[in-house]
Amino acid sequence: xxxxxxxxxxxxxxxxxxxxxxxxxxxxxxxxxxxxxxxxxxxxxxxxxxxxxxxxxxxxxxxxxxxxxxxxxxxxxxxxxxxxxxxxxxxxxxxxxxxxxxxxxxxxxxxxxxxxxxxxxxxxxxxxxxxxxxxxxxxxxxxxxxxxxxxxxxxxxxxxxxxxxxxxxxxxxxxxxxxxxxxxxxxxxxxxxxxxxxxxxxxxxxxxxxxxxxxxxxxxxxxxxxxxxxxxxxxxxxxxxxxxxxxxxxxxxxxxxxxxxxxxxxxxxxxxxxxxxxxxxxxxxxxxxxxxxxxxxxxxxxxxxxxxxxxxxxxxxxxxxxxxxxxxxxxxxxxxxxxxxxxxxxxxxxxxxxxxxxxxxxxxxxxxxxxxxxxxxxxxxxxxx
Amino acid sequence: xxxxxxxxxxxxxxxxxxxxxxxxxxxxxxxxxxxxxxxxxxxxxxxxxxxxxxxxxxxxxxxxxxxxxxxxxxxxxxxxxxxxxxxxxxxxxxxxxxxxxxxxxxxxxxxxxxxxxxxxxxxxxxxxxxxxxxxxxxxxxxxxxxxxxxxxxxxxxxxxxxxxxxxxxxxxxxxxxxxxxxxxxxxxxxxxxxxxxxxxxxxxxxxxxxxxxxxxxxx
Numbered sequence: 001x002x003x004x005x006x007x008x009x010x011x012x013x014x015x016x017x018x019x020x021x022x023x024x025x026x027x028x029x030x031x032x033x034x035x036x037x038x039x040x041x042x043x044x045x046x047x048x049x050x051x052x053x054x055x056x057x058x059x060x061x062x063x064x065x066x067x068x069x070x071x072x073x074x075x076x077x078x079x080x081x082x083x084x085x086x087x088x089x090x091x092x093x094x095x096x097x098x099x100x101x102x103x104x105x106x107x108x109x110x111x112x113x114x115x116x117x118x119x120x121x122x123x124x125x126x127x128x129x130x131x132x133x134x135x136x137x138x139x140x141x142x143x144x145x146x147x148x149x150x151x152x153x154x155x156x157x158x159x160x161x162x163x164x165x166x167x168x169x170x171x172x173x174x175x176x177x178x179x180x181x182x183x184x185x186x187x188x189x190x191x192x193x194x195x196x197x198x199x200x201x202x203x204x205x206x207x208x209x210x211x212x213x214x215x216x217x218x219x220x221x222x223x224x225x226x227x228x229x230x231x232x233x234x235x236x237x238x239x240x241x242x243x244x245x246x247x248x249x250x251x252x253x254x255x256x257x258x259x260x261x262x263x264x265x266x267x268x269x270x271x272x273x274x275x276x277x278x279x280x281x282x283x284x285x286x287x288x289x290x291x292x293x294x295x296x297x298x299x300x301x302x303x304x305x306x307x308x309x310x311x312x313x314x315x316x317x318x319x320x321x322x323x324x325x326x327x328x329x330x331x332x333x334x335x336x337x338x339x340x341x342x343x344x345x346x347x348x349x350x351x352x353x354x355x356x357x358x359x360x361x362x363x364x365x366x367x368x369x370x371x372x373x374x375x376x377x378x379x380x381x382x383x384x385x
Numbered sequence: 386x387x388x389x390x391x392x393x394x395x396x397x398x399x400x401x402x403x404x405x406x407x408x409x410x411x412x413x414x415x416x417x418x419x420x421x422x423x424x425x426x427x428x429x430x431x432x433x434x435x436x437x438x439x440x441x442x443x444x445x446x447x448x449x450x451x452x453x454x455x456x457x458x459x460x461x462x463x464x465x466x467x468x469x470x471x472x473x474x475x476x477x478x479x480x481x482x483x484x485x486x487x488x489x490x491x492x493x494x495x496x497x498x499x500x501x502x503x504x505x506x507x508x509x510x511x512x513x514x515x516x517x518x519x520x521x522x523x524x525x526x527x528x529x530x531x532x533x534x535x536x537x538x539x540x541x542x543x544x545x546x547x548x549x550x551x552x553x554x555x556x557x558x559x560x561x562x563x564x565x566x567x568x569x570x571x572x573x574x575x576x577x578x579x580x581x582x583x584x585x586x587x588x589x590x591x592x593x594x595x596x597x598x599x600x601x602x603x604x
Contacts, residue, residue, distance in 0.1 A: 131566060133561075133562075362457070363455050363456065363457050
């Protein structure tokens, strides 16, 4: 049998991955329209600078790697747009350029380019600038403030909702203002209603996986309900936590990226839940008010492991008895096997200190391993050893 | 074997560990200290001093011990011998540098005892050779480690703080503070390692080409 090998994303809904990427671009445009309404033309300049940086770096990297430029590869444009959405409107342009360059030059192409990057490039870029220039990357201005297109804006910064939640304050905004986006925050993440509409559009078009978004938002709401930081009703806590920072935007656009998220449907649910938990750990214990980008970066490292475990649980225990039974049996077997492994390792440690023959065997094995690890196996060694 | 290849082989054996086969750039040993403790040049130099004080005597002892013991217990013995010399390193660092440096280095100063380079060089070279060769080998690999450490520290200090050895540089107007955080150490080390491997591959190609040309002349 001849098996065809393809790089991810593996998309079944349409023949062409360019259509999926175009869908995401179409879904981000309304967010920019809202941002222009609130913050003025400067937002468009931020977006333009970000996209231009990403596309230029992408083309340079592709030329250096001697590959051809794919006709429908809009991933660099999406990276640029998402970076612009996660930064404030008053951000200086050099910060935007640094974020775009880091995303493409360090997080994307050294790992193999589009389809092979283990970390979300846009999240990596935003994480980089928020570690390097935290004062600039979290400097939010109030909506309807006239921002100049060029020049620095320092004095007009206000506290955003995530920061006031972090320091135990109660956001005094109206519910409608929170949903509409009439609060200080990153460019594309404040207008929650528009983001929800975009999410429905993308899910109906099957451009993003609903599993990640739904589990992300659901677990976030649950955590916000249980560990409330607001001195008010728990339902208010849920509303404020979901509408503050970049949580909803991240659930729809950042965490759902098909390349860095897991492939199986069940593992996508776990992936979203893990992402939400880490986001809230960063929000509660971290140095900054928002932790979405860091949470996404950490969860990306787990996606292959989750996929492997879920594959073992479900597909290797598949029976004819049906969907539900297979999963239940799989989970029970998984738990039993892990308990067995723990017991076996305890017995092995016990035997190491009591049974001499066992110790001799382990010594022989460890000597072999040390020899293997230190012996000349690299390419360079052939020349001079 | 042709002449250029032979000469290259002799040269690489003479400087094994320092330029060619660098323990950090080619094998990724001693990663933790390089990534975290190389924020400033002063930290790097203090750590290098402690490294030499701990590693050289340990390799000397390893060469005396040879392979009289089993392999699994040898690693513990190396750590034990290194921990005997650690107080000396601690004293040297605390006398020659300010206490702030010791606080900055934190756990990475005592972790020189469990350095991967000790086990790597002891198992590979010291237990098979005479003491003076083991010490020379330790110095070569130690200098390879120390030069990488100090190089990365200088880059990170200039870009991250705009200073070298505490003196401010006037031409760095806008330091990027994130560069002196540990995560950038990983990235910088990765980039340098990639460049190192590229340079090694190019050198090998160049030597091969020289040989081929020589062969052509002979014919």
